Amino acid sequence: MQLEKAYDPSQIEPAWAEWWVSEGLFKADAASPRPVFSLVIPPPNVTGALHMGHMFETSQVDITMRWQRMRGRNVLWLPGTDHAGIATQMLVERHLAKDGIDRRDLGREKFLEHVWNWKETYGGKIVGQLKRVGASCDWTRERFTMDPGLSRAVAECFVRLYERGLIYRGEYMVNWDPGTLTAISDLEVEYETQEGSLWHLRYPVEGADGDFVVVATTRPETMLGDTAVAVHPDDERYRQLHGRTVQLPLVGRSLPVICDDFVDPEFGTGIVKVTPAHDPNDFAAGQRHGLECITVLDEEARINANGGAYAGLDRYKARKRIVEDLTALGLVDKTEEYTNNIGRSQRSGLAVEPRVSTQWFVRTKTLAEAAIQAVEEGRTEIAPEQWQRNYFEWMRNIRDWCISRQLWWGHRIPAWHLEDGSFVVARNEDEARTEAMRRGLRVTHQETDVLDTWFSSGLWPFSTMGWPDSTDDLKAFYPTALLNTGFDILFFWVARMMMLGIAMTDEVPFRKVFIHGLVRDADKQKMSKTKGNVIDPIEMTERYGTDAVRFALVASAGQGSDVVLKEERIAGYRTFANKIWNALRFVGMSLEKAGAGVWTPANLAEYRPLPDERTGEVSLADRWIFSRLHTVATQANEQIDSFRYHEVASTLYHFFWHEFCDWYIELKKLSFEEGSGLTNGWKNMLAATERSLRLLHPIMPFITEDLWQRLTANTPGSLKSIALTDYPRSAESDADPDAERRVEILQDLVTTARNLRAELNLPPREALHGTVFSKDEITLDVVRSEQDALRRLANLQATACLGAAGAGQALGHTADFDLAVRLPEERRVALRSKLEKQLATLVKAETAARGRLGNRSFVEKAPEHVVSSLRQKLSDYESQVERIQNTLTGL
RNA sequence: GGGCGGCUAGCUCAGUUGGUUAGAGCGCCUGCCUUACAAGCAGGAGGCCACUGGUUCGAGUCCAGUGCCGCCCA
Known part of the structure; x- marks a missing residue:
């Protein structure tokens, strides 16, 4: 075996990485009788490149998988990628924009062709990188969330949930992303605090000349859609307003004063404007009071035709103009600085607009109950434990999940609209037509919305194994043994897999969830492209080795x-x-x-x-x-x-x-x-x-x-x-405790001798001649039998001597022995301060040990082995203290 | 507002049912080109374990409170 002097990982790693894949060493066998250990990869976005987070997760998982394989398990590590609806669509749109192409000009079909082409060309990048870093996946089972099999599972799941009444469609207020022009779920909204203003606006009370109410708002532009003002029913200050109406400035609409306990009397003046179309609380209040819902913003968050003179203005420009106009009319009572929490789209970064629209939802309550129960009963274990509490907390407060997206890239919702405005949910178009015919109606078109990416990811542990068919893989490898993933997708993904997995298969999708942390840079900052502090794992791999x-x-x-x-x-x-x-x-x-x-x-x-x-x-x-x-x-x-x-x-x-x-x-x-x-x-x-x-x-x-x-x-x-x-x-x-004891003594002898040599500044080549004094037979035996080792490792020629060293003789001390070496007097004295320091440490330990042993309740209450080992230690300390003192007096 | 986590050596962190003189890596200091490795070898310095109180024979570890930092949810 001839090796280069220095290890160069780049010389060997790529070849082994390829060989592992080409030899198919990590292929799982559904027919094997060996016990199974299975895991599905958290599918990275197909748009992605490997980042340190992936590398970290992959490293942990690979350790577990290789270990499980080496201890005889039939291991399946199933790899794949996620189509990542919004992310991919945005990426391809930007790609096309460079050539001056707008997806709307292309149309849905043509655009999707581009996305698929893009996926075929670039989508394999991360998979190649995973192979390069040696992830021991079964690459023959690689999946993609939009593979035909997986898409079939998505439709099947949707139909089953719908049939059980767990999916509904309706007009509700959702989070609207004016950047990507789609609804998004609550989880896709990220909140941040922002310094803003609180405007106090005067609305004239009708039939009370010159009198007005003051409403406080952070969003004056939405006033164009106000359909009421509200006070708390118990708020005595405004009792006289009950049953009155006020006039909406700039618009002239007459607004009723309603009483509702959602109003916080402490906020602003205790009177709020009610805009059912543009605020979730107001929407709910509007429903309770039968208020009209007037939408004044379009899908790109510009004022629409209902905004009269302001139509066409962006929401922020409109805000400015409206405040100016109201100020001119003397209707701005005052403006306060105000810190508010604003929700931004995870994808576009724009402020999310609450918007009423027709969307599809999953009714989550019963699904969540089952998912909670599974963890409570230990059928799925979440570790570290703190994350289990987080999981429960979220699941118990879960809200319905908006699953429809106004995008093109994704699983199109398996619902077909009929000529009378109703719809049918079906596994495919044929099934839909049959059902339509049964109702004596025609299908006009398939629903144009697609599903939230996390809907298909939620089926990943079993859709990848051939569900809904009862395949060999499913029988052999499902439920999976482990899921290793980051806390950032605990709710997005883990929670959804639990809900959908249990609902579809009556089994938990994984027995154990292990949650890992984030990779941060040297300054503990989250790595992000925008901060420019990312460390590229592949670059590191090439430089230092995987x-x-x-x-x-x-x-x-x-x-x-x-x-x-x-x-x-x-x-x-x-x-x-x-x-x-x-x-x-x-x-x-x-x-x-x-x-x-x-x-x-x-x-x-x-x-x-x-x-x-x-x-x-x-x-x-x-x-x-x-x-x-x-x-x-x-x-x-x-x-x-x-x-x-x-x-x-x-x-x-x-x-x-x-x-x-x-x-x-x-x-x-x-x-x-x-x-x-x-x-x-x-x-x-x-x-x-x-x-x-x-x-x-x-x-x-x-x-x-x-x-x-x-x-x-x-x-x-x-x-x-x-x-x-x-x-x-x-x-x-x-x-072999005896061998361990002997080597430990040998190590102590060598270390003590080296230490003396260093303290005394003795040249390495100069042999030390010494005597080892000990009362311990094994120690003496080691000195005698390991002459060679002592000479070669410490350049020490030692003789063994039963008993303790004489005054001033020994220069090195351990619990087991004294080491005396022949030295001229002046050199010995140089060790004094070192020995005094060693002594001080020992005396402290000795005093502490004696104190505890002198405490009757310690001796009575502490376990026997603790007491006896402390006694042993005390006697070791005493002996060493005595021996060191003996040396010191002789120096 | 609700919840969670952290605070241990100059830096980054371990420390699993409470029980050695509290550890590692890096960094630092000293000495070595001892033919596996200078990307190495040998030796060394450095810590009121954030603070206050409690439980206990015994607390870095358990409990309560305080302070600072970070995260999640609303």
Whole structure:
């Protein structure tokens, strides 16, 4: 195995990414008898490019999926994209606008042709990027929300909901986006506070010459559509107005004074104007009082013909003009500064206009009840738990969902209008015609509105698997095991999937939901194109390697919390990849010198370290590393299983760098001999190396695949890919507390000696001659048996001595031993302040421990193991304090 | 207005049923080109765990309140 000195991910990653796909390694098998683990990807917008949020989510999911696969599950990770109604339509419209083409000139059919062409040409971008970063999806099952099968599921779902009375059509006030010219749902409105004004306007009271009422409003331009003014019924100040009428300025219309408790007497003057066509509260009040609903704004939010002289003006220009005109008439009582909350369209960014129009709605109450119940009963579990509370909160206050959009790109609502103005809802046109005929009517045309994108996304977990047919995939993989997604679409998507999934399949769509946070830049700002602070994952991938990027992402995020991503951190994990690379490079080089050839054991999963041919015993280093591998495997399995990705990252990072490289390789070096051939010591090392690569594979798939392939090349019977091997498991029989204890002592000896060397400024080449004093037999035994290691790792030549060092002798102290080294007097004195500091820390700990043990209620109430371990610690402290004091008195 | 989250080393963050002398990475300081890796090795400095009170033998961890920051919903 020959490796370059420095790891260059760009040399290996693209090829492995392609190979994984072309070999079909991640294809799920609906007929497999193995236990299933399935997940559907939150389908990215087909217009999209991979951003850090996707990369973060994909990294977490890929870790779980690769791990599940390696522990023998029949894994389905189903990929695909979303047609993203408004977003895509806007994008293609802008595209066409560059050539001076307006979609309205093209007409619906032609425009949709353009969108489909656009999708065919550019829509695969994000999918290609997902493949590039190694997402282990089953690409043979890739879906798109407007595939024929999925569109059929959409129509089917719509019809079933309609038949159950859960979809209705009617004229209601909705959020209208004057930019995209469509209704949008409550969720698509984003609120922000804005400094504005509150105008107090005078409306003359009819039949009371010179008298007027003052109404306060933030939207004077809507006065053109006023059809009443309202007061609170209990508001004594305005009792005399009950039953009167006022005159609407500029228009001259006579408005009744109505009494309604929706009026807040504290707001403004306690009298409000009522504009049923342009305010949700007023709309409701209008319905209660049978008021006329006069629309004065058109779909682009300009004053319409009902606005008389103001017709054609934009809403803000009209506002200005109306205020000016009223001021001129002396009808503006006063103007106050006022902070109001304005709703903007998520898509166009324009202020949303409440507008009465005919739309389609889903009646959500019963659907939400079932979705709440499913989580309450634990059929679906939402983690981290805080999001569960959020879910309940939203579901319990849910409002009906406006699902119709006045767009062209999307699933056209499966309803057909009839010649008498009624309509039929049907799965397709044939069915509609048949039904129309039964009623003795003709179909005039299909509904022109399309469905909210989230309607089809809401069916994704099962529409992708062939529903409504009872397919093998559906039987095998539904409900899915897990959904991993961001909190930003908890309501948009997760909640809708729960409602629609349960309603359509009588099953929850997923057993578990894991909600992750957002990726932010180094200043904790949300990444956005407009801010220009986006870090492009593909660029990072090319610069540092996919493994480094995904490692940085998962390691930076505690469970469910946001990721603060810094490029240096990614660079840091590239060095980790380089460390792995060089460790394997070293193994390969040494192996060649040994003339051992390439080897891996036949049964990797059950490999146990073999005894040294000469001594007949397994070496300490091998016993130790297999014991550590056992512990680390136990932790890694638990951590991935519970989505503690940042913990598994840190566990494996620490293990590989600071145990495998820093100690295991260094210890194994001692026993390398040129031309030794394939000794058992070598077999153990190769097996430990291979096992470490498997541990790392889910989190760093590229480098581990590459190195694993090199390590196992030409091994008869080896598997095709590391992705198909078993993930290392707990192996109790490898646990070896004695080896761990001995290595720990060895590490302490080495560290203590190095520390002395550094403190005393001794040149590395100068050997330290010393004596290790201890009352512990194992410690003394380690000193005797690890002479070689002490010399090579610390340049220490030590003899073991039972007992404690004499006054002034020892210079390094641990709980287990004193280390005395031969030094000229003046050098020894240099250690005084260091020893005093160490002493102070110990005395503090000793005092605290003694205090607690002297407290009777602690001894009585604390668990036995806590008390006894504290006693042990106290005696360790006491012994060390005594020994250090002894050294100090002698200095 | 209602709800949720955060506050731990210079920076970004871990810290899972309360129990070692509170950890990591980066940054910083010192010394090493020790032939796997200078993207490295060795050693080191740095913390009233936001504040106040409570529960407890024992609190970074549980409870209440205060302050500051952030998010969601209306």
